[in-house]
Amino acid sequence: MRFAVLTDIHANREAFEAVLADVTAHGVDRIAILGDIVGYGADPEWCCDRASALVAEGAVCIRGNHDNAAAGASEAMSSLAKRALDWTSRRLSAGQKAFLGGLPMATEAEGLLFVHASASQPEAWSYVTSDTKAAPSFRACKARVILCGHVHVPLLASCDIGGVVREQVFKPGLPIPMLASRRWLAVVGSVGQPRDGVAQAAWALVDTVSQELTFRRTPYDVAGAAAKVRAAGLPEELAVRLMVGR
Amino acid sequence: MMQVRPKEGLQIDGFTLGEKLHTGGFATIWAVTHPDHDLPMVMKVPTILDGYDGPTIVGFEVEQMIMPRLVGPHVPKVIATGGFDVMPYIVTEMIDGGSFLPVFQKAPLPLSDVIEIAARMVAAVADLHRQHVIHLDLKPENFLQRKSGEMVMVDFGLSRHDQLPDLLAEEFTIPMGTYPYIAPEQYLRCRDDPRSDLFALGAMLYALATGRNPWGTPETLRGVRKRLWRDPEPPRAIRPEVPEWLQEIILRALSVDPMRRYQTAAQMAFDLSHPQQVTLTARAHKLKRDGWLTVFDRWRVMRKIRRFTVPSSVAAQLASVPIIVVAVDLSPEGERLAEVLLRAVKRMLILEPDARIACVNVIKTARIGIDQGTDDQGNNLHVARLVQLKAWAAGIELPDHRLTYTVLEGPDPGQAIIDYATSNQVDHIMMGARGHSTTRRYLGSVSAQVVAEAHCSVTVIRLPERGATETGPVAKGEAAPA
Numbered sequence: 009m010r011f012a013v014l015t016d017i018h019a020n021r022e023a024f025e026a027v028l029a030d031v032t033a034h035g036v037d038r039i040a041i042l043g044d045i046v047g048y049g050a051d052p053e054w055c056c057d058r059a060s061a062l063v064a065e066g067a068v069c070i071r072g073n074h075d076n077a078a079a080g081a082s083e084a085m086s087s088l089a090k091r092a093l094d095w096t097s098r099r100l101s102a103g104q105k106a107f108l109g110g111l112p113m114a115t116e117a118e119g120l121l122f123v124h125a126s127a128s129q130p131e132a133w134s135y136v137t138s139d140t141k142a143a144p145s146f147r148a149c150k151a152r153v154i155l156c157g158h159v160h161v162p163l164l165a166s167c168d169i170g171g172v173v174r175e176q177v178f179k180p181g182l183p184i185p186m187l188a189s190r191r192w193l194a195v196v197g198s199v200g201q202p203r204d205g206v207a208q209a210a211w212a213l214v215d216t217v218s219q220e221l222t223f224r225r226t227p228y229d230v231a232g233a234a235a236k237v238r239a240a241g242l243p244e245e246l247a248v249r250l251m252v253g254r
Numbered sequence: 255m256m257q258v259r260p261k262e263g264l265q266i267d268g269f270t271l272g273e274k275l276h277t278g279g280f281a282t283i284w285a286v287t288h289p290d291h292d293l294p295m296v297m298k299v300p301t302i303l304d305g306y307d308g309p310t311i312v313g314f315e316v317e318q319m320i321m322p323r324l325v326g327p328h329v330p331k332v333i334a335t336g337g338f339d340v341m342p343y344i345v346t347e348m349i350d351g352g353s354f355l356p357v358f359q360k361a362p363l364p365l366s367d368v369i370e371i372a373a374r375m376v377a378a379v380a381d382l383h384r385q386h387v388i389h390l391d392l393k394p395e396n397f398l399q400r401k402s403g404e405m406v407m408v409d410f411g412l413s414r415h416d417q418l419p420d421l422l423a424e425e426f427t428i429p430m431g432t433y434p435y436i437a438p439e440q441y442l443r444c445r446d447d448p449r450s451d452l453f454a455l456g457a458m459l460y461a462l463a464t465g466r467n468p469w470g471t472p473e474t475l476r477g478v479r480k481r482l483w484r485d486p487e488p489p490r491a492i493r494p495e496v497p498e499w500l501q502e503i504i505l506r507a508l509s510v511d512p513m514r515r516y517q518t519a520a521q522m523a524f525d526l527s528h529p530q531q532v533t534l535t536a537r538a539h540k541l542k543r544d545g546w547l548t549v550f551d552r553w554r555v556m557r558k559i560r561r562f563t564v565p566s567s568v569a570a571q572l573a574s575v576p577i578i579v580v581a582v583d584l585s586p587e588g589e590r591l592a593e594v595l596l597r598a599v600k601r602m603l604i605l606e607p608d609a610r611i612a613c614v615n616v617i618k619t620a621r622i623g624i625d626q627g628t629d630d631q632g633n634n635l636h637v638a639r640l641v642q643l644k645a646w647a648a649g650i651e652l653p654d655h656r657l658t659y660t661v662l663e664g665p666d667p668g669q670a671i672i673d674y675a676t677s678n679q680v681d682h683i684m685m686g687a688r689g690h691s692t693t694r695r696y697l698g699s700v701s702a703q704v705v706a707e708a709h710c711s712v713t714v715i716r717l718p719e720r721g722a723t724e725t726g727p728v729a730k731g732e733a734a735p736a
Binding site: 169174176178179182188190 | 308311312315318319323337338342417418419420421423424
């Protein structure tokens, strides 16, 4: 089965739409969204409804910290995120909030574990930014492959037979064999607010038959998304961030 | 983790183990059969020590990752792999010609054999590099031969696939490789340079030609390190009948700085197949090792070196020094076209400043055995064409070592050009196309055939059609990936 794994859409309709078109072109069997559908961007309603429609068609969808906060939960956040969230909260309907608040914290399918942040304690929203930070996820579950988001910078780590966790350097766009002798963790990067210096939407293609993982980038109308952020009166930093991908 | 040990008669995933064929340091090789696979096969099983045997396991994981991604005659075809949960293994086709080691052990070999073997080894390595893989442990034991002649490389446990994660990157703290053949940059722990394999090839050619390894058989890393400043005994000092051009090729491959070696296996293969056109430098004539003062100066620089410049990727390295074939029509009616082609080649050299230009001209022979080696006046046509070709190419203004001239003969000029390009691993063909004529429309033109059938890019140059322009000839380039 071929999964398209999307995460951290952050209310960026332009990026979300571009990735979904790319996903269709690649012919996948199932979509997985690893949370943070809203927050930061100018199109929370549209993104929420689109995610909800995908779920109705069978997509996996996980709750992120921004989704949780938008649904009314109290989350520790930076002031920038807080300002964006207050704005988002006013835009969302009760139904949209109920959808976000009702999403699961983690799901497993075909040997893949889907979670927003570290799998060790999903509700703690820990960032997986290195092999050391990836190790607790491997300890906390039995899944062979862990797919998560939250960080906005792609990362790949493997846990070998001896339990040693190491970050693996990879090239985007090329299939990486997920060797059967190891367990793997991928932070797939952000659709709607990449922070690795590449202003293109990040997502991943996971093939459970060939056991290959491909980190993908999809160009989208960055200027259009940034203009909407400005027009909505959201903080300027959020528009600039999209332009530079940081 | 590894529940089962291999033994004769063991059945696993439908494979039945037969005779143990080889016991190596890190693995055993078994003949196996399988009811669904009707070909001779071997199974490689790593010898994993009790407890956690990191290096062997990671090396085998690397093989399991890389080998199924390789194709072609120069690697064994993978039939199946098995996981570490029961018994890790890789099953491949059995290579019918067997090991190359017994041949190697007879070195020094007759020079004609050295050259022929070298060409086959270099072709194998070129094929591997084209697949983004650097072997990093080339040695005689790791070459097998097919009965059809192709060399087959095995043992990819230290290899690097440039497009996949490098599982070995942080696994070892000491350099990996086999001491007599390991390149200086590998000693410095670089795993990203395809030119490391060319160094190992150079060391093996040296041994085939002289019967000795260039730096003996060091057993310590200290011994390996010496090759950063100490030059080997020139092959001609050991065996005077080694031709200068062969010494040039061997010592060039053994250069310490990868930038001074052949930049691609294809370039090295090209020299091996055009011996008369190898440009001889001082190292070709060398009959003694460098004096102590020179060696001391090198030592002062090299002892501090931590790394050499590394190419950005294997593909980028291969693309940086393309071989471009320029097929020139030297007939009187092709004269204007040849001029335009010359200008196009010069422009191409601005884009590809390190390209090597192989100029070819084809003498069309009759399909059935009539010797056309001499023309009506009895002049040797071949020599005459070569002189003409050189005169044309002088206009390119490229140093000699990057220009070669070859006159091909064949009943089908297009096919002759395509065959030459294929056998020399050419990256690009440039040629002219004559104007439209009825004959050409019905019989097909040489350039159309080359564009359609060549395995590389082809640029076709045309004279502007009559009336199309008032301002003199302009080249029209059509690059066609074929």
